[in-house]
Amino acid sequence: MSSPSPNPGAIMALADKTNRPNSSVKYQLVCCQRCAQMLDVETNFHQLEETILSELSAAESNRNPDGRPKSHRHSDQQPGGDIRERLRTAALEVRDEEDLALGRRQIVFSRDVAEEDGKHDRLRLMELLSDVSTVDHPICSSCTDSVMEELELEIQSVEKECVTYEYFLKQFKKNLTDGADAETVDLPSLQNELRELEEEERLLREQMKDAEGERQTLLIKEDFLKMEGEKMKRAEEEYFRERAQLDRELTELEDEQDSVNYQMRVSEMVLDKLKKTNIFNIAFHIWHQDQFGTINGFRLGRLPGSPVEWPEINAAWGQTVLLLYSLAKKMNFTFERYKLVPFGSHSYIECLDDQNKKLPLYGDGGFKFFWDSKFDHAMAAFLDCLHQFKGQVEKSDSGFCLPYDIEPGPARIRDVHSGASYCIRAQFNSVEQWTKALKWMLTNLKWGLAWVVSQFGEVSDQ
Structure with missing residues (x-):
C-alpha cells in the first residue's frame, strides 16, 4: 500500500495566506487526503514570523506567468536565504532517530545552486514547510492509525508468504540433492507413463465434457423444478388462504350453532314452563x-x-x-x-x-x-x-x-x-x-x- 504524497496545493495555501492584506497566519488550510477534514498541521507554523512568510510569498510572486523566476539569482543572493538557513537549522535540531525510522526527508540547502524555474522553487518551498512540520503528509490522526493498521496487516501477510517461500525453497533444494544421488532415469518408461497420463487426461476430458452436458441438463431440470416449486408454493399459499377462510367460516358456524343450541335450551325451558302452566x-x-x-x-x-x-x-x-x-x-x-x-x-x-x-x-x-x-x-x-x-x-x-x-x-x-x-x-x-x-x-x-x-x-x- 503506497502512502499518500504531500499535497503542494494544500501546503501552498499557507504561503498564499500572507499575500492578503492585514492577514495574520493563525491556521493552515490543509485537508486530510483520506477523509477531507481540515487539519492543523503543526503549531510551529504559528510561531513563524510574518516577515519570513512575507519573504516566502514574495519569492513566489516574483515569478513569470509561465512559472519561471523573473531573474536568476543564487540562493545566497536571495533575500530568503537567511530564512532557509533558519528553517534548515530548526529542521536539523528536531531531526532524531524517530524521523529516520519514519523515512522523513532531510533537506540540505546549497547557497551555490541557483533556482532556475518555478517548479524547482515550489518543490523547495514544499520541502521547507514539510521539514519544519512533524507531519510528513496532510492526514489526520485517525486516518493515520487506520493506515498503520493496514500496513501491519500487509506486513504480516508478506511475512507469511516469506515463510511459505522459504519452506518450498528448502523442499526444492532437498529434491535437487535427492535427485543427484538417485539412479539414472529410465526415459522410455517415463515417456510411456506420459502417454498413459495423456490418454487418461483425454478420457477425463471426455468424461468432463459428458459431465458438463449432464450439468446443463440438470440446470435445465433445476430451472423447471424451480418453476414447478414456485407453482407449488403459490398453490400452497392459495390452499392455506382457502383453509384459513374455511376455518373462519367454520368458527362462525360453530358459534352460530352454539347460539342456536343455547336458544333451543332456553326455548325448551320456556316450553317446559308453559307445559306446566294452564292457559x-x-x-x-x-x-x-x-x-x-x-x-x-x-x-x-x-x-x-x-x-x-x-x-x-x-x-x-x-x-x-x-x-x-x-x-x-x-x-x-x-x-x-x-x-x-x-x-x-x-x-x-x-x-x-x-x-x-x-x-x-x-x-x-x-x-x-x-x-x-x-x-x-x-x-x-x-x-x-x-x-x-x-x-x-x-x-x-x-x-x-x-x-x-x-x-x-x-x-x-x-x-x-x-x-x-x-x-x-x-x-x-x-x-x-x-x-x-x-x-x-x-x-x-x-x-x-x-x-x-x-x-x-x-x-x-x-
Whole structure:
C-alpha cells in the first residue's frame, strides 16, 4: 500500500495566506487526503514570523506567468536565504532517530545552486514547510492509525508468504540433492507413463465434457423444478388462504350453532314452563278487591261509595262470558236454551227458542237502562248456563261441589253455610246485594275453572 504524497496545493495555501492584506497566519488550510477534514498541521507554523512568510510569498510572486523566476539569482543572493538557513537549522535540531525510522526527508540547502524555474522553487518551498512540520503528509490522526493498521496487516501477510517461500525453497533444494544421488532415469518408461497420463487426461476430458452436458441438463431440470416449486408454493399459499377462510367460516358456524343450541335450551325451558302452566289460569285471573269480585282486574258490580264506571263493568262481563264459553268448549258441552256469544265489552246471549232475541250483557247506566229488563234477563240466563255447567261437571265428578248454591229460577245465589242469598238482577235490588251476588258468581266460576284445569291437564293437552 503506497502512502499518500504531500499535497503542494494544500501546503501552498499557507504561503498564499500572507499575500492578503492585514492577514495574520493563525491556521493552515490543509485537508486530510483520506477523509477531507481540515487539519492543523503543526503549531510551529504559528510561531513563524510574518516577515519570513512575507519573504516566502514574495519569492513566489516574483515569478513569470509561465512559472519561471523573473531573474536568476543564487540562493545566497536571495533575500530568503537567511530564512532557509533558519528553517534548515530548526529542521536539523528536531531531526532524531524517530524521523529516520519514519523515512522523513532531510533537506540540505546549497547557497551555490541557483533556482532556475518555478517548479524547482515550489518543490523547495514544499520541502521547507514539510521539514519544519512533524507531519510528513496532510492526514489526520485517525486516518493515520487506520493506515498503520493496514500496513501491519500487509506486513504480516508478506511475512507469511516469506515463510511459505522459504519452506518450498528448502523442499526444492532437498529434491535437487535427492535427485543427484538417485539412479539414472529410465526415459522410455517415463515417456510411456506420459502417454498413459495423456490418454487418461483425454478420457477425463471426455468424461468432463459428458459431465458438463449432464450439468446443463440438470440446470435445465433445476430451472423447471424451480418453476414447478414456485407453482407449488403459490398453490400452497392459495390452499392455506382457502383453509384459513374455511376455518373462519367454520368458527362462525360453530358459534352460530352454539347460539342456536343455547336458544333451543332456553326455548325448551320456556316450553317446559308453559307445559306446566294452564292457559285458563293465565288468561282468566279471578280475584277480589274489597267488596268487588274482579276478573283480569275488571270490577264487577257497583257500590254507593265506589261507583264503578259502566265500561269497566261491561269489560268484566265480556271476560266472564268468554271464560264460561271456553270451559264449555273444552268439555265439549253445549248449553240448553241459550248460546253464549263472547264479544268483548258487548257480549250477549242468544235464546235458542227465539234466535232473534239477544240478551245484552252490557249497559250504559242511564235512567232508561234501569227500566229495561233485557240486562237482568241476560244475567239470569248466564246464571242458568253456569248452573248447567255445574250439572255437567257433577256428572263427571260426583264429588264436585260449588261453594255457593245456584237457584236459576229466581236467579239467586245462596250461601249453604249461612243461608244468605242474593239476587243477581239489578232491578228492584240494592247495589250492595247485586254486587255481592256477582262476587259469589265469580267465585263459583273460579272453582269450575280449577276443576277443568285439574281434569284436562296442561296446555299441551288442550
